[in-house]
Amino acid sequence: MKxxxxxxxxxxxxxxxxxxLAGATLQRVQDHKELVGVLMESYPPFSFLDDQNxxxxxxxxxxxxxxxxLGVTLRLETPSWDVIAAGHWSGRYxxxxxxxxxxxxxxxxxxxxxxxxxxxAVIVVNANDDRIHSAKDLSGMKVGLTSASSYESYLNKxxxxxxxxxxxxxxxxxxxQVAPYDTDNVAFQxxxxxxxxxxxxxxxxxxxxxxxLNQDKRFKLAGAPLYEEPNSVAIEKGDAxxxxxxxxxxxxxxxxxxxxxxxxxxxGADISK
Numbered sequence: 001m002k003x004x005x006x007x008x009x010x011x012x013x014x015x016x017x018x019x020x021l022a023g024a025t026l027q028r029v030q031d032h033k034e035l036v037g038v039l040m041e042s043y044p045p046f047s048f049l050d051d052q053n054x055x056x057x058x059x060x061x062x063x064x065x066x067x068x069x070l071g072v073t074l075r076l077e078t079p080s081w082d083v084i085a086a087g088h089w090s091g092r093y094x095x096x097x098x099x100x101x102x103x104x105x106x107x108x109x110x111x112x113x114x115x116x117x118x119x120x121a122v123i124v125v126n127a128n129d130d131r132i133h134s135a136k137d138l139s140g141m142k143v144g145l146t147s148a149s150s151y152e153s154y155l156n157k158x159x160x161x162x163x164x165x166x167x168x169x170x171x172x173x174x175x176x177q178v179a180p181y182d183t184d185n186v187a188f189q190x191x192x193x194x195x196x197x198x199x200x201x202x203x204x205x206x207x208x209x210x211x212x213l214n215q216d217k218r219f220k221l222a223g224a225p226l227y228e229e230p231n232s233v234a235i236e237k238g239d240a241x242x243x244x245x246x247x248x249x250x251x252x253x254x255x256x257x258x259x260x261x262x263x264x265x266x267x268g269a270d271i272s273k
Contacts, residue, residue, distance in 0.1 A: 023241035025094050033072045037063040038089075039098035041078035042183040043146075045211060045266045046099050058266035062116065063097045065258050069249045080182055085148045089236055095246065096234040099205070101150035102162035111239070112162060112232040113246040116259060117271040119207045120225030121151060124188075127220045129195035134223035136172040141200035144187035147180035150229065151203035161230065169227055184208060192218045205229065207267055 029035050039047045039059050050056040055076055067074035077093060084096060087109030102112040125132050132138065138155075145151040153159035155178050157171040179199060181187040190198035202209075206225060213219055233250065235242055253259045259272040 023239065024091070025236065025239045025242040026245050028091065029070060029072055029094055029242075034075055035063070035067040035070060035072050036075050036077060036092070036094045037067075037098075038077045038079065038084050038093040038096050039063070040081055040084070040146075040183065042185050043099060043208060045207065047078075058117075058262055059097050059099060061262045061266070062253070062259065063095070065253055065262070066095070066097065066246075066249050069252060070245075081146055082148045087236070091236075094235070094242075098234070099231045100234045101229050102232040102234070103150055103153060104160040104162055104165070105153070105158075106234070107162045109237055110234040111237050111243050112234055113243045114250040115230045115232045116250060117263065118228060118230045119205050119271055121154065121203060121227055121229045122206045122209055122225050123222040124191070124202045124204060124209050124213070124219050125200070125222045126191055126195040127218050129200070129222075131195070132201055132222040134172070135170075135226055137222070138173040138176050138201060140175055140177075142177040142179050142196075142198075144179045144181055144190060144199045144202045145204065146184060146187075147182060152178055152180060154203065154226065161227075163230075188212060188216075188219070192216070207271065 041055070042048055043057075045057050046059040047055060047057040055078070060076065063076065064074055084098060085100070085106065087106070097116070100106070100110075102110075102115070123132065123135065123138070132141065143155060145155070150159055154169065154171075155176045159169055179187070184202070184204055187199065187202050191202055201222065203226070209219075209221070213221065233246055235246060250259075254272065260270045263270045263272045
């Protein structure tokens with residue numbers, strides 16, 4: 001009887017431990033009354049420092065809306081993209097509303113509860129460059145991009161978008177020289193120096209590129225978009241309760257029009273549908 005009782009207590013403790021682990025993030029958010037989000041400091045119009053040196057942008061406002069739905073305060077952290085995309089956060093961050101493309105490789109360390117917008121990947125070149133008209137013309141070229149991004153995986157010919165395995169991407173180029181940057185800002189500065197001086201092209205998101213194309217005549221798009229790029233919320237893998245809660249919150253943000261309104265505010269179009 002004593003052994004059986006101890007065994008029963010052990011099983012109850014194990015069940016309690018497993019339950020706590022399954023909802024660890026949600027429990028932490030509720031206990032601390034704080035949502036810790038992670039995103040890039042310089043990825044306009046999704047996240048950037050405004051004139052008051054405050055984080056602003058579409059992703060920032062979406063994170064604020066999520067925190068409001070949860071009834072907690074928001075704290076944003078801005079480590080390098082390499083750190084964000086590597087995962088294994090060990091409880092440092094609760095959520096990434098940070099324009100992450102859900103690749104098969106990332107799905108090994110992240111869960112992606114919801115896609116919250118989509119925008120195509122594009123090639124940007126110097127306005128005086130007539131060498132590049134499509135992806136095949138990137139052969140032998142030096143191409144700038146954000147380090148550890150989906151664009152780097154694309155040029156390495158190993159990008160598989162989670163949920164789109166039946167639509168393999170085409171890689172019509174050879175021997176591209178990949179030039180990783182911490183942010184797009186420095187890449188655009190280098191491309192602006194002239195065609196082929198430091199860079200031949202940049203791979204980025206159309207929404208991110210569009211303001212620069214509108215305001216700076218040194219740049220232009222080269223050819224058609226490379227592929228449609230879904231962007232999803234990312235959380236640490238294996239927390240089913242937090243996954244379900246994030247899905248619920250975003251369903252509410254879509255239903256009440258918040259995502260659409262924020263998209264119109266920052267993008268000038270609704271890319272949340």
